[in-house]
Amino acid sequence: MAMNGDGVHGLNGETVAPSEAKHTNGPPSKSKIACENGEADIHAAKQNGTKRRTPSDTFSFTAEPTIEDIRRMQAEFTDERDWNQFHQPRNLLLAMVGEVGEVSELFQWRGEVTEGLPGWTDSEREHLAHELSDVLIYLVELAEKCHIDLPQAVLCKMALNRLKYPASKVHGSSKKYTEYKD
Numbered sequence: 001m002a003m004n005g006d007g008v009h010g011l012n013g014e015t016v017a018p019s020e021a022k023h024t025n026g027p028p029s030k031s032k033i034a035c036e037n038g039e040a041d042i043h044a045a046k047q048n049g050t051k052r053r054t055p056s057d058t059f060s061f062t063a064e065p066t067i068e069d070i071r072r073m074q075a076e077f078t079d080e081r082d083w084n085q086f087h088q089p090r091n092l093l094l095a096m097v098g099e100v101g102e103v104s105e106l107f108q109w110r111g112e113v114t115e116g117l118p119g120w121t122d123s124e125r126e127h128l129a130h131e132l133s134d135v136l137i138y139l140v141e142l143a144e145k146c147h148i149d150l151p152q153a154v155l156c157k158m159a160l161n162r163l164k165y166p167a168s169k170v171h172g173s174s175k176k177y178t179e180y181k182d
Helices: 044-045 068-080 089-107 122-145 150-164
Strands: 001-003 005-007 030-036 038-041
Touching: 068 122, 089 122, 122 150
Parallel strands: none
Antiparallel strands: 001 005, 030 038
């Protein structure tokens, strides 16, 4: 389901008022996951003050649809068209790379683009939203076909990144972790 100000839109085009929308998730996710070098704790990541953004930073994603909702919608879309025969990991990866190329084209020749895309028209922003959505849809489906639990993999990767890039050591620097001296 996709949400906008008017309601929730499902794959079949039905619209439901946000107050009537039913959200179903799979089994509750664990707040901690095991990683090679420790555990990632989603609650600690939210609480330990690592977000150092400007006061004007007010953007955040909506809570729905979840990654699992997106996976289900795409699986239904693919099943209805008998496209699973074509949606193997290699093909999905190549399709996603093609979509990343389409995103790149939107930024090509613009120089540096400021956060929030000032100066972009509504049409340009909508085009970007469509292309980024294509990338996300292919990424989620690729993760599904590879049996990678993407939200849990993100938690693990963020924990590993915290070990590789401790804020006390790398603050304000863009060097790769191999360039830092102990």
